[in-house]
Amino acid sequence: MPVTRKRSNKPKRVQLFKATRELNIATKTVVTALRERGFELDAKLEAEDPNARLSPEMYDALVEAYSDDADAKARVRERREQIAAKEAESGDGAATPPAEAPSAEEPATEDEEPVAPAEPVVDVPEPDEEPVAPAEPVIDTEAAPAAPDVEAAAEPVAAAPAAEAAPPAPEPEVEAPVAEAQAAEAAPPAEAEATAEATPPAQPTAEGGAAETTPEAPAEVTAAEAAAPATDDATDAEASGTTEAEPKAEPAAPPVQGEIDANTPTPAADDAGIVRANRYGLTGTKVLGKIDLSGLEGGRRKRKRKNEDAAPAPGAADGGKPSRGKKAKKGRRAPDKGEVEKNVQETLQKVSGTGGNKRTRQKRRRARRDERAAIREARQQEMLEQAQVLRVMEFISTGDLAEAMNVSVTEVISKGFGLGMMVSINQRLDADAITLLADEFDFEVEFMEDIEEEFNLETEDSEEDLVSRPPIVTIMGHVDHGKTSLLDYIRQANVIAGEAGGITQHIGAYQITTGDGNEITFLDTPGHEAFTAMRARGAQVTDLVVVVVAADDQVMPQTIEAINHARAAEVPMVVAINKIDRDTANPDKIMAQLAEQGVQVEQYGGSVQCELISALNGTNVDELLEKIQLEADLLELTANPDRYAVGTVVEARLDKGRGVVATVLVQNGTIEEGDAYVVGLTSGRVRAMFNERDERVKVAGPASPVQILGLSDAPEVGDRLVVMEDERDAREIASKRLQLIREQTLHQRRHVTLADLSRRMALGEITNLNIVVKGDVGGSVEALSDALLKLSNDEVAVQIVHSGVGAITESDVMLAVASDAVIVGFQVRPVAGVRSIAEREEIDIQLYSVIYDAIADVRDALEGLLEPEQKETVTSTIEVRETFRAPRVGTIAGSYVVEGKVSRNDRVRVVRDGVVAYTGVIDTLRRFKEDVKEVAAGYECGVTVKNYNDIKVGDQFETYVVTEEKRTLAV
Numbered sequence: 001m002p003v004t005r006k007r008s009n010k011p012k013r014v015q016l017f018k019a020t021r022e023l024n025i026a027t028k029t030v031v032t033a034l035r036e037r038g039f040e041l042d043a044k045l046e047a048e049d050p051n052a053r054l055s056p057e058m059y060d061a062l063v064e065a066y067s068d069d070a071d072a073k074a075r076v077r078e079r080r081e082q083i084a085a086k087e088a089e090s091g092d093g094a095a096t097p098p099a100e101a102p103s104a105e106e107p108a109t110e111d112e113e114p115v116a117p118a119e120p121v122v123d124v125p126e127p128d129e130e131p132v133a134p135a136e137p138v139i140d141t142e143a144a145p146a147a148p149d150v151e152a153a154a155e156p157v158a159a160a161p162a163a164e165a166a167p168p169a170p171e172p173e174v175e176a177p178v179a180e181a182q183a184a185e186a187a188p189p190a191e192a193e194a195t196a197e198a199t200p201p202a203q204p205t206a207e208g209g210a211a212e213t214t215p216e217a218p219a220e221v222t223a224a225e226a227a228a229p230a231t232d233d234a235t236d237a238e239a240s241g242t243t244e245a246e247p248k249a250e251p252a253a254p255p256v257q258g259e260i261d262a263n264t265p266t267p268a269a270d271d272a273g274i275v276r277a278n279r280y281g282l283t284g285t286k287v288l289g290k291i292d293l294s295g296l297e298g299g300r301r302k303r304k305r306k307n308e309d310a311a312p313a314p315g316a317a318d319g320g321k322p323s324r325g326k327k328a329k330k331g332r333r334a335p336d337k338g339e340v341e342k343n344v345q346e347t348l349q350k351v352s353g354t355g356g357n358k359r360t361r362q363k364r365r366r367a368r369r370d371e372r373a374a375i376r377e378a379r380q381q382e383m384l385e386q387a388q389v390l391r392v393m394e395f396i397s398t399g400d401l402a403e404a405m406n407v408s409v410t411e412v413i414s415k416g417f418g419l420g421m422m423v424s425i426n427q428r429l430d431a432d433a434i435t436l437l438a439d440e441f442d443f444e445v446e447f448m449e450d451i452e453e454e455f456n457l458e459t460e461d462s463e464e465d466l467v468s469r470p471p472i473v474t475i476m477g478h479v480d481h482g483k484t485s486l487l488d489y490i491r492q493a494n495v496i497a498g499e500a501g502g503i504t505q506h507i508g509a510y511q512i513t514t515g516d517g518n519e520i521t522f523l524d525t526p527g528h529e530a531f532t533a534m535r536a537r538g539a540q541v542t543d544l545v546v547v548v549v550a551a552d553d554q555v556m557p558q559t560i561e562a563i564n565h566a567r568a569a570e571v572p573m574v575v576a577i578n579k580i581d582r583d584t585a586n587p588d589k590i591m592a593q594l595a596e597q598g599v600q601v602e603q604y605g606g607s608v609q610c611e612l613i614s615a616l617n618g619t620n621v622d623e624l625l626e627k628i629q630l631e632a633d634l635l636e637l638t639a640n641p642d643r644y645a646v647g648t649v650v651e652a653r654l655d656k657g658r659g660v661v662a663t664v665l666v667q668n669g670t671i672e673e674g675d676a677y678v679v680g681l682t683s684g685r686v687r688a689m690f691n692e693r694d695e696r697v698k699v700a701g702p703a704s705p706v707q708i709l710g711l712s713d714a715p716e717v718g719d720r721l722v723v724m725e726d727e728r729d730a731r732e733i734a735s736k737r738l739q740l741i742r743e744q745t746l747h748q749r750r751h752v753t754l755a756d757l758s759r760r761m762a763l764g765e766i767t768n769l770n771i772v773v774k775g776d777v778g779g780s781v782e783a784l785s786d787a788l789l790k791l792s793n794d795e796v797a798v799q800i801v802h803s804g805v806g807a808i809t810e811s812d813v814m815l816a817v818a819s820d821a822v823i824v825g826f827q828v829r830p831v832a833g834v835r836s837i838a839e840r841e842e843i844d845i846q847l848y849s850v851i852y853d854a855i856a857d858v859r860d861a862l863e864g865l866l867e868p869e870q871k872e873t874v875t876s877t878i879e880v881r882e883t884f885r886a887p888r889v890g891t892i893a894g895s896y897v898v899e900g901k902v903s904r905n906d907r908v909r910v911v912r913d914g915v916v917a918y919t920g921v922i923d924t925l926r927r928f929k930e931d932v933k934e935v936a937a938g939y940e941c942g943v944t945v946k947n948y949n950d951i952k953v954g955d956q957f958e959t960y961v962v963t964e965e966k967r968t969l970a971v
């Protein structure tokens with residue numbers, strides 16, 4: 001019901017005090033002015049009561065008269081004209097006061113007097129600021145800079161009445177945000193604060209009729225505006241402003257009106273002439289469309305970024321400057337941080353004197369350079385070391401060792417002498433000897449693994465498969481001490497013991513059965529070489545060594561050697577003191593001498609068993625066998641007969657009727673006829689087997705010696721025979737071994753050169769000298785070839801494998817490679833690239849321009865075939881008169897050169913009492929503490945001898961030089 005009344009939009013009557021405040025005139029002036037203009041004044045006005053009410057006409061008249069705002073005056077005038085026009089139309093202009101709400105949809109038809117014109121007016125201008133402001137807030141763009149805040153606050157207020165008349169409630173919603181946004185942007189924080197302050201007074205004004213309408217919206221606006229300066233960020237201010245629009249919409253909506261309705265049943269237009277509604281109407285009609293609030297939020301963000309980006313070029317509005325400036329400043333801050341840090345670091349580097357980036361880079365470069373150099377050096381060192389590593393098998397012969405080291409055998413042998421080792425060219429060397437000799441030539445030795453290990457041919461037997469087996473015994477001793485006699489006796493005794501057949505074959509090993517039924521296998525190999533050779537192939541065949549010493553003789557070098565062999569093989573020994581039947585026999589002496597060698601026999605309280613025997617008549621031989629058996633029992637020798645056999649070749653020979661026959665001592669497992677085997681470089685199947693009595697056997701168990709027939713090649717003594725399940729495997733292993741040996745041989749093979757021709761021929765490697773002859777013309781080639789061929793003799797054969805006219809080509813080099821030849825070129829040169837190929841293939845190319853020179857060179861090379869004669873020339877005799885000891889130098893001999901002239905590089909013999917005490921070289925030769933090259937007779941000098949310090953006063957030094965003289969062939 002009150003809705004209609006509420007909707008009356010009649011101008012409200014203005015209280016006197018408000019009009020005076022607005023127009024900034026005194027109450028008396030108002031009263032006087034009204035009186036002058038013919039208005040009838042009521043009692044309150046006459047009494048100048050501040051609460052007295054002015055009619056709209058009065059108010060307009062006052063505004064017209066006193067307002068400074070020309071627009072306001074104009075509006076008043078316009079308003080008057082409108083009213084006058086309406087009056088003219090209706091004809092009853094006097095009955096109703098001039099139409100107050102021309103903009104209102106509903107003309108003010110209600111009679112009630114507009115009682116509460118207050119709110120809009122009151123709300124807006126309440127601060128003691130320009131009184132005019134309230135009039136224009138909403139629409140007016142012409143408002144003063146200060147106005148926007150006021151507008152923002154005012155709009156919602158105005159919206160309420162507008163909403164009543166105009167259903168499209170969104171209007172204020174639309175306008176509000178826009179206006180606010182503008183306001184926020186335009187208004188510096190200071191202004192926003194001012195607004196916040198300004199708003200509170202709005203509430204007191206609410207005392208008026210529309211108290212409820214106003215408070216909500218303006219309060220929010222105020223809060224928002226107050227927040228803006230608080231954040232110090234214009235963007236935030238905008239944001240707040242925008243969000244406010246949401247709540248603002250609600251108060252503007254109908255429910256709010258309901259409230260208004262309830263609280264202000266008569267907003268009444270008692271003062272229809274008030275222009276307020278009209279003003280509002282102008283703003284309210286501007287429908288800009290709906291705004292999506294969420295969209296607004298996004299827009300805000302976008303704007304923020306835009307502002308940040310645009311920071312360097314701030315907007316034009318002065319008012320916006322501070323906030324934008326702030327924003328821009330803030331935007332720059334993030335990237336600045338990194339820059340600042342960088343700058344700080346750079347500055348610190350400079351200050352700390354690290355020299356900045358350039359020096360650091362230089363340092364790094366230097367470090368990298370050093371590192372690379374170190375790596376290069378290490379690689380070179382490694383290559384050098386590799387080059388000096390000798391890969392050999394243990395127990396190779398001296399000749400092979402010399403070949404592997406690419407030195408002459410004589411050199412190796414003489415080095416051996418120097419080391420106190422008497423070695424011959426074919427002597428097999430053990431690991432120590434090889435290492436020692438190789439060290440003399442600056443070679444590191446790396447022993448190649450035994451092929452058996454490589455192929456893992458032998459497998460471990462499990463405990464339960466093992467059964468005891470006969471011992472394998474080797475008899476060793478000095479020459480003529482009775483080894484053969486002992487073995488013969490044992491063999492014969494065995495025959496006597498009732499063995500069928502009898503040992504008729506000498507197969508290098510045989511098995512006997514003792515009187516008490518024990519079996520013993522004897523190895524009957526001549527000398528110690530076979531023993532060593534077997535060990536060389538990893539075949540530790542012997543379980544026990546019997547050292548035979550003749551009781552009528554003494555412990556001899558070979559006795560000691562036998563002892564050492566047994567020790568080296570780590571096998572126990574049993575001593576047999578033989579020939580006790582002789583009158584001159586002195587076993588005690590032998591025992592004593594053995595003790596001197598560290599062999600304590602049982603009779604001497606030692607642990608070594610010893611038996612006094614006579615091999616000739618068999619005295620105590622059985623006891624000896626018993627002791628052998630006893631020793632063997634202690635060893636607990638076992639083998640697994642149920643596996644493929646593994647044995648060692650103890651002898652191999654070529655039998656006219658049977659071909660290659662190898663005696664193999666089976667060490668483990670059982671060998672059967674038809675078994676596939678590999679032995680050395682040979683593989684095959686066991687075609688037939690014979691025992692030591694020359695009986696054919698089908699099987700042979702552990703510790704049995706057996707002759708195997710049908711091998712394609714004769715194996716070497718000590719070669720390991722392994723029975724394999726598959727013949728193909730055996731064949732493969734044999735071929736791999738062959739391949740390995742070939743590789744080694746190839747690796748060692750070097751093509752002949754004129755320079756090393758003599759040495760290699762001395763080694764027996766070369767008996768022919770192959771030559772490829774190339775020349776500029778056919779006549780030269782022929783002449784040269786003939787001359788070279790004539791150099792041949794019984795020992796050396798020169799062969800021209802190819803001769804031709806033209807440059808030396810690749811095919812010449814290849815031919816030389818194939819035939820191990822030297823290329824001799826006369827007046828020709830190798831074509832491009834051939835020299836490098838020749839270098840790679842190690843082919844010697846000799847180029848000449850004079851035929852005679854070519855012939856002379858080849859002859860020289862061939863003459864080297866004969867060992868050069870070594871001639872010794874004594875250079876001086878020196879007397880040692882004083883000796884001095886010097887740290888790190890050794891003994892210095894203060895000497896006097898008696899005759900001749902001593903040179904620093906001379907060799908020297910230290911002669912003491914007419915006996916050569918030492919032979920070596922001079923280390924230092926000095927006169928008055930200064931190194932000199934030579935000292936002549938009659939002068940004193942200081943001499944030190946390399947590796948020899950046992951120099952005594954009275955010693956004589958005989959210095960000498962060794963010269964080698966080539967022998968010539970009588971060509």
Ligand SMILES: Nc1nc2c(ncn2[C@@H]2O[C@H](COP(=O)(O)OP(=O)(O)OP(=O)(O)O)[C@@H](O)[C@H]2O)c(=O)[nH]1
Nearest residue numbers: 478479480481482483484485578579581614615616
């Ligand atoms: N009186 C006597 N003479 C013996 C005895 N044993 C060996 N002889 C003699 O000693 C000499 C050498 O005997 P061998 O059995 O040939 O000696 P060996 O050690 O085998 O000699 P090599 O085979 O040269 O190493 C022979 O003439 C034997 O007759 C022995 O017990 N008593």
